[in-house]
Amino acid sequence: GAKWIYSGPEGEHHWSKHYPYCGGAFQSPIDIKSELLRFDPTLRPIEVQNYNLSPNEQLTLGNNGHSVQISLPPKMYISSLSHRYTAAQLHFHWGSSSRPVGSEHMVNSKQYAAEMHVVHFNSDKYHNMSVAVDKSDGLAVLGVLIEIGEFNPAFENFLKFINGIKYRGQKVQLPGFNIKALLPARLDEYYRYDGSLTTPPCYPSVLWTVFRNYITISQKQFLDLSTALYSSHAQDLTHVPLNGNYRKSQLVDSRVVLVSFKE
Ligand SMILES: NS(=O)(=O)c1c(F)c(F)c(S(=O)(=O)CCO)c(N[C@H]2CCCc3ccccc32)c1F
Numbered sequence: 001g002a003k004w005i006y007s008g009p010e011g012e013h014h015w016s017k018h019y020p021y022c023g024g025a026f027q028s029p030i031d032i033k034s035e036l037l038r039f040d041p042t043l044r045p046i047e048v049q050n051y052n053l054s055p056n057e058q059l060t061l062g063n064n065g066h067s068v069q070i071s072l073p074p075k076m077y078i079s080s081l082s083h084r085y086t087a088a089q090l091h092f093h094w095g096s097s098s099r100p101v102g103s104e105h106m107v108n109s110k111q112y113a114a115e116m117h118v119v120h121f122n123s124d125k126y127h128n129m130s131v132a133v134d135k136s137d138g139l140a141v142l143g144v145l146i147e148i149g150e151f152n153p154a155f156e157n158f159l160k161f162i163n164g165i166k167y168r169g170q171k172v173q174l175p176g177f178n179i180k181a182l183l184p185a186r187l188d189e190y191y192r193y194d195g196s197l198t199t200p201p202c203y204p205s206v207l208w209t210v211f212r213n214y215i216t217i218s219q220k221q222f223l224d225l226s227t228a229l230y231s232s233h234a235q236d237l238t239h240v241p242l243n244g245n246y247r248k249s250q251l252v253d254s255r256v257v258l259v260s261f262k263e
């Protein structure tokens with residue numbers, strides 16, 4: 001689609017000019033505040049299938065100018081929701097080396113260093129992402145908050161290739177690995193709400209699951225993620241660093257955030 005960026009003249013406050021849904025309701029991310037929470041005993045642990053990919057599987061690691069993304073094979077899916085949600089891709093949002101806060105969701109106004117999103121589409125009802133992306137029951141995204149702390153070996157499976165995709169449009173192949181190792185320990189503890197894509201076109205089509213527990217990456221791993229990439233093409237005269245690629249918190253309005261756990 002048309003170009004959009006996170007800050008400046010084409011920044012997020014201008015997205016709605018070309019992408020009307022961005023100015024609409026049910027937008028994401030949100031600041032998950034305690035007073036919004038309602039315990040829902042019917043929320044089952046998240047169960048994922050075929051996330052443990054063998055190294056013989058080839059994945060594509062790419063720089064799409066907005067994020068670093070890993071394409072995921074359709075054998076991967078979420079089996080614990082009312083419909084089968086088949087994996088499409090995962091990507092990240094992060095801050096910058098000077099401001100190491102870049103998660104999209106916040107918990108009681110605490111912003112984390114980064115956030116991972118695993119994007120799935122409702123394959124019971126829609127043939128692919130493109131058809132599902134603007135349907136109210138089209139997508140399910142798993143959100144994982146990321147803090148700086150212990151080194152994360154699972155991150156190395158793609159971080160070690162990141163210098164091959166420094167510029168927009170660049171892709172490299174990478175051996176499959178256990179994507180489940182990127183998720184936090186407790187898949188039974190999460191926040192759940194109805195929201196949207198956090199980038200244009202901002203369709204209100206996402207069933208959000210944000211896990212309660214964060215994962216950690218080391219300071220060095222965060223620096224690699226936040227300093228390696230550019231949103232500009234390799235041949236562009238100006239190199240525009242890719243960081244701070246997170247949308248600000250959106251209005252919750254009358255939405256309730258369900259939680260699968262009691263304090
Ligand atoms: N935060 S978020 O809302 O989850 C989210 C992003 F932030 C994000 F940057 C992307 S993107 O990397 O594709 C760049 C711009 O769309 C996506 N892509 C999704 C939605 C758009 C269509 C599509 C098609 C195939 C696979 C994934 C996707 C995204 F869903």
Ligand SMILES: [Zn+2]
Nearest residue numbers: 091093117198
């Ligand atoms: Zn995202």
